[in-house]
Amino acid sequence: MSIVFLNGDFLAAEEAKISPMDRGFLFGEGIYEVLPSYQGKFIGLAPHLKRMQNGLNELDIANPMNDGQWQQVILDLIAKNEGDNLGVYLQVTRGASEVRQHGYPQQSQPTVFAFTFTIDAVKDATIESAKTYEVSATQDLRWQRCHIKSTSLLGNVMHYQQAKVQGCQEMLLVNGKGEVTEASSSNVFMVKDDVIYTAPLDNQILPGVTRAIVLDILRSHGQYKVLETPFTLEQAAAADELWLTSSTKEIAPIVMLNGKPIADGKAGPVWLQAQTLFNQYKFLY
Template sequence: MSISYLNGEYQPLSEARISPLDRGFLFGDGIYEVIPYYNGKSVGLMPHIERMINGLAAIEIKCTKTADEWKALLDDLVARNSDLAANLGVYVHISRGTDVKRYHAYPENVEPTVFAFTFPIKDPEPVDRAKVTQYSMISTEDLRWQRCHIKSTALLGNVIHFQEGYSSGNDEALLYNADGELTEGSSCNAFIVKDGVVITPIQDNQILPGITRRIILDSLRADGSLKVEERVVTMDEVRNADELWITSSSKEIAPVTQLDGKPVGNGEVGEVWEKAFQIYTDTKYDF
């Protein structure tokens, strides 16, 4: 049975309960993270925790746990659930807490609600162009809020965009701003490849500071065999790219071979994807 953590207590996930007056329930007033563990080894655990702490500070939720305390808690939760599966994702969610009334302003003297649970995740994809899962996407204007750099639990905008892709028989939705510039996917970051160069939008308020994105950029730059650029990417560039990737903790680096019903590049998984994914795979546990 899956064991969860809620406000200092470990208990079966089916027994975990919060108040309907919790601000996470009423307003989506909270921060979350999803962290993969493969055979007990985490990928990007401390960067995930760092991003979570930064997000809590950005929305003024006062949570006193240190990075090391978070690490100990999450490692312990994974150990308690090791019988579920070899590979586990950890979802951790901190809301502002439970007040005695529904009121928009931040309440005072309220303890945050801290909740975490694990769930099985699939094995990593093979570093093999012929065997990796290929993705298809639609493109649509990004209509979410303007603080996408905060990993908020208020994900309705993302959910609506994801549903656009899902309802049209695709795997995801690729988003662009009012100026026709690539932002990200509804639940992932995005990269293109052109003439062997790996390119991704700059980190600003329009995109989430993805941990997988960060690991990819750091590992490719350290390796040095592929040129990397962070800059504005237009949708014209996306539509004329040789390769398109989406990245997240659950997808790692996923090749997209179809966009809006048309092939990306030659419609096959690219050689640069395979090289980049090998570099990422060789180094992902170092973060």
């Protein structure tokens, strides 16, 4: 039986109840985070909590807990659920108000919800065992504040479903300049001539925690030149390697884009080195 956390209580998932007047339900007015835990060890706990705080600040929602309290809730939630390798979902909405109106209510109590789900165990990185992705690309039709990790994910969901209908596992998103910004649920990296590229942080992309960790690890080891700079869909199609990054995917090779292979259509050697380094150092963040 899955145990969840809701507004200060741990209870069975089927017993959790949230008001239909909650602004998270009515407006998608909330912030969420997903962080991985492997046998009790976290990846990027502090950066995830910091990004959640930044998002709550953007929405003018008071954080109901400090970092220490959040960490204790996460630890208790993991202890109450089965599994050595768990993803932890955290969500804070503005809470319920008596009247449905677009303006923020003057008084509301944030709704805090958290649950766990099973994730794959850590594996050694090999070309043969790499989980690869086939993706499509399309014009980004979402809103202009993609740096906020909001629960208002309809635009992302519709782009993801668009990829699924096309038989792909992800959708790369392209802005009006023809530049790849991110994917519907991931950040994107490109490798060309031993240089690693990813789009710079701005309102077009989510500041991914895994993205930041990957950049820090790669730069710390200095084997490859790493640039945060725009690249086009045309350049991506001609790349030596393309990757997706996220908390649950870690670093995932893209082998097909719009029905055509990237390079030889297999996970590449730079990905292998990057994922190997990530496995070695990820628990330090």
